Amino acid sequence: MRVLMLGWEFPPFISGGLGTACYGLTQAMSEIGVEIVFILPRPVTDEFSSHVKMASPTTENLANCSKNDAEVIKEIFPAVGDGKALVGCEYFQSTEFDNVSFLSVPSMMQPYQTEDNYLEALKKNGYHTEVDQNGNIKVVNGKGEVIADLSAYIDSVQANDEIAADEQSGGSQHYGRDLYQEVQRYSKIATVLARNEAFDVIHAHDWMTYPAGIAIAKMSGKPLVTHIHSTEFDRSGENVNQMVYDIERQGLHHASRVIAVSRLTRDVVTSRYDIDDEKVEVVYNAIEHKNAILQMSQPESIEIDEKVVLFLGRITMQKGPEYFLQAAKLVLSAVDNVKFVMAGSGDLARRTIEMAAEMGIGHKVLFTGFLRGDDVDKVFQMADLFVMPSVSEPFGLVPLEALRNDVPVLISKQSGVAEVLTHALKVDFWDVHEMANKILAVLKYPPLRETLREHGHYEMRKLSWTDAGNKCLDVYESVLG
Secondary structure, eight states: OEEEEEOSOBTTBOSSHHHHHHHHHHHHHHHTTOEEEEEEEEETTOOOOTTEEEEEEHHHHTTTOOHHHHHHHHHHOTTOOTTOTTTTOEEEEESSOTTEEEEEEEEOOOOOOOHHHHHHHHHHTTOEEEEOTTSOEEEEOTTSOEEEEHHHHHHHHHHHHHHHHHHHHTTOTTOOOSHHHHHHHHHHHHHHHHTTOOOSEEEEEHHHHHHHHHHHHHHHOOOEEEEESOOHHHHHTTSOOHHHHHHHHHHHHHOSEEEESSHHHHHHHHHHSOOOGGGEEEOOOOOOOOOOOOOOOOOTTSOTTOEEEEEESOOSGGGOHHHHHHHHHHHHTTOSSEEEEEEOOOTTHHHHHHHHHHTTOGGGEEEEEOOOTHHHHHHHHHOSEEEEOOSSBSSOSHHHHHHHTTOOEEEESSBGGGGTOSSSEEEOTTOHHHHHHHHHHHHHOHHHHHHHHHHHHHHHHHOOHHHHHHHHHHHHHHHHO
16 A cells, blocks of 8 residues: 655644644554655755655656646746756655655745744843733843833844845745645645655645645545544634635545544534535544653742643644633632643733733743743653643644653543543533632642543553554545445
8 A cells, every 4th residue: 555645744844733643643554564655845944853864856756747747847946947847845765664755845934933932032042031010021131121022022023034034035926925825836746746656545634735635636536535633613713714614625525535533523524514424534643652751850930849730732722721821810719839831832822921910820820932852741740730721622632642741631521632531630621610620639639640640641552553544544445445
């Protein structure tokens, strides 16, 4: 079985659960003998990490491209000539997976910037931020002098970033920096690349790759499987982006089969996109198992006798950060020796900091910014409880990460992972009083905490990417008849 897989994220180019899921699936499918060619977009300025290596230039792969394909390449890369068809488009073999190779499509997208990116840059340059008595966030230099409001600082940096980006692209109309244009560019070039690959089935992950999947299916006559990790209703509630919804709907209707990450997501797909229930297969995510325990010291901002309640994820509407803070205030009205740690970045990061200050609990809430690698495991090992108050979570890998680190979890009932975890506390995201009661129960009663930790860890270990990979293989075989 040979699969052409289309994905928008893959380590090290990762911003959420999509990349982690693609990594876990490809690793498992490689181990069971499925061959995969993975077409991945990437910013042209990024460098690949050590988990992949160059195998051969793409120009060799496309030496015999058709006249029509050559016109597509010229449209997307107007500056290339002298026969170097896809300068910057690379073909490389994974050093981790025996049966997985990658094709990277060059992209003109600027790196995704969040407020936490700027905060991290400030820290590296000797600056820090402080919240004044009015709840305003100030940028402070090494001498303790306030140099600007954070918002004004970010606005000035963003303006310079825009100028630099325009200079880099030469103001070319061919290089749009918005996501929709990048999706279309990815679709065109992925179709060209697919002409030179042999494969049995197409597997497209999430809406960004659906146009490419549809085009390649029409070109090749091969069946298309679309994998939906998150719907526009999860990300935006009822205020959906119509363009994204239309692309999702087209991808789901053009597919021979649809893979959903939970029954919750399957229900959204069938009710909101008018997809036949029999067409949708649920394949749960899993997590890589590891036993390494990192040694770490207690941060100075957390006292020895203080309990730690952790929120880790994107600070966006979907993840429910305001409900976490409301529950935190209720908990702190009952006990004082608790710190609430919010790890992550997102469009509501600044508003969440302001909200904590306005609620009078700013001194009890720590904001770490975006964490990666060992820092994620370190923050878990500080925690007595992990809370995921998501408004709508198609699956939710972070609770599994918490359990892997022996941290008990409290999750919203509006999450797919709630379908596979029995030994986890569950609450409606909006019920902050019940959320606070369950947080207090875990902090006050060690036997409850130990039971949740022990049995939850066992449940986490029963979920495997190998099972998920085998279920995907069953889906492929069903569409091939």
